[in-house]
Amino acid sequence: MGTGERFRGAHMGGGFLLAKRISVDQAVAGQVLAEQIARHDGVLLASQGSLVSEGLIRTLIRQNVDTIAIEEEEKRSDAEIMGVHDREIERVDAAFARIPEESVLIALRKTLVYLADKERDKALEYLAALEAKEAKEAEEALAAKEAEEAREAADAENGSEAEAAPPARASRRKKK
Amino acid sequence: MASPPDIQDRTRAKKEVRRIKNLPTVPGIVAKISRIVENPETSVADVGRLISQDQVLSAKVLRMANSAFFGMSRKISSIPQALIILGFEVVKGLVLTSSVFDMIQKSMAGLWEHSIGCAAASGVIATYLGRDDAEEVLVAGLLHDLGKVVLALNLPAEMSLVREKVAQDRLYFHEAETQVLDFDHAEIGQWLAEHWNLPESLSEPMRLHHRPEKAVVKPEWTAIVHLADIIVRAIGFGNGGDLLVPEISPAAWSLLGLKKTDFLPILENLEPKLASLRDLTALA
Structure with missing residues (x-):
């Protein structure tokens, strides 16, 4: 990638980082590194997110580093930002087209949509409500199962009592 | 460009991939490491x-070792x-991955990024579950x-057909592979793992990441990669x-014993790792 070229990093939820590649001798103290810088043998010279300083620039020149990537602030219109969010939500909805409504993955889809809208609190609320609803349904299902088991046990007991009872009235009739 | 083969001729395609000489040889360095250990x-x-x-x-391995994967x-x-x-x-897994990096890059645009994404997500899920082997699960995700x-490099015409079916018929990739070839990339992964003598801890997730319920050697790793x-x-x-x-x-x-509410912290733990892994998208 040549100097002056801008690029974006992969980022969830429609957010992104805009970066520009510049020659080391164009670097200015106070800029923020968009990528880590490593020597050819893998030794790390500076981490992503580090502030560029005069000392770092001198080190990079000594280490024969030609170009670095620095973060750039993106100037976008509200419409552009909304467009990115809408596209992300469309993408998520399309990707989940074959997932049935009862699947656990619907919770993943909805969480991604809330995060795309920067609505983390709503994601938390939705998931908490979902958990509470499922806990209640599980409780009700357990109560129903226990009631059914109790009914079956009672029926079984009544049935065996009826078999064990002696035929008293029948013998009296016979005597007459 | 050759015309796509008759999709009924799956036997021929199957034999093509099954012939050992068509499978890439294990990277020399990995074979040497396996021998000396x-x-x-x-x-x-x-x-x-x-x-x-x-x-x-070594430079590639160190870049991966120092990346957001491991968060050292x-x-x-x-x-x-x-x-x-x-x-x-x-480290052996990173050596293997670094050795086949060029092959992965040539095979399918975006596959390398998908692989490192899956590795990062595997590591995040394993850590979230409190496992102490998260780094090893991560390598399984990478591979x-x-x-x-193998499919892309050995059977490019079939690969095109598969991709057409995915787009036109709204199939999953492995479904389209099965329709075109009678087998899928997971099965090819198994042949490759056997050919390369990889341990079952790595070959099982390669083979069963679409059918994790069948895993017996490393069922949790396979479920995590899935x-x-x-x-x-x-x-x-x-x-x-x-x-x-x-x-x-x-x-x-x-x-895995996860709840739906676990999706949010998993996604939030994963996001910064994916953002930081941009520097690995060009490992060369």
Whole structure:
């Protein structure tokens, strides 16, 4: 990638980082590194997110580093930002087209949509409500199962009592 | 360009891939490492020296070792240090991945990014579950789709057909592969793993990441890679060939013991790692 070229990093939820590649001798103290810088043998010279300083620039020149990537602030219109969010939500909805409504993955889809809208609190609320609803349904299902088991046990007991009872009235009739 | 083969001629395609000489040979360095560790007297330093002889490879391995994958607070500056901190199996996995990086890049645009995304997600899920082998699960995530590399490089015409079916018929990639070839990349991954003599801990997730309920050697690792694959597809990081998110295996979900509320912290732990892994999208 040549100097002056801008690029974006992969980022969830429609957010992104805009970066520009510049020659080391164009670097200015106070800029923020968009990528880590490593020597050819893998030794790390500076981490992503580090502030560029005069000392770092001198080190990079000594280490024969030609170009670095620095973060750039993106100037976008509200419409552009909304467009990115809408596209992300469309993408998520399309990707989940074959997932049935009862699947656990619907919770993943909805969480991604809330995060795309920067609505983390709503994601938390939705998931908490979902958990509470499922806990209640599980409780009700357990109560129903226990009631059914109790009914079956009672029926079984009544049935065996009826078999064990002696035929008293029948013998009296016979005597007459 | 050759015309697509008759899709009924699956036997021919199957034989093509099954012929051992069509499978890529295991990277030389990985074969050497496997040989020397059979000797009980081999030390960590011996393995470190062997890998370090290849400076280009070592640089790639160190970049991966120092990346957001592992989130080390201290920089790893040498292969022997990586062996001590990350362990032999993890470093061997990174050596393998670095060795086949060019092959992965050539095979399918976006596959490398999908693979590192799945690796990151596997590591995040394993850590979230409190496992102490998260780095090794991460390597399984990194290699899970190697079968697609073989398919793309050995059967390019079939690969085109598969991709057409995915787009036109809204199929999952492995469904389209089965329709075109009678087998899928997971099965190819198994053949490759056997050919390369990879341990079952890695070959089982390669073979069963779409059917994790069948795993017996490492069922939790396979379930983690299965879920990680789904999450990375849902986020849209990289491209493994699928347009759609596949359904999760109920058995895998149950085995992992996760709840729906766990999706939010998993996604939030994963996001910064994916953002930081941009520097690995060009490993060269």
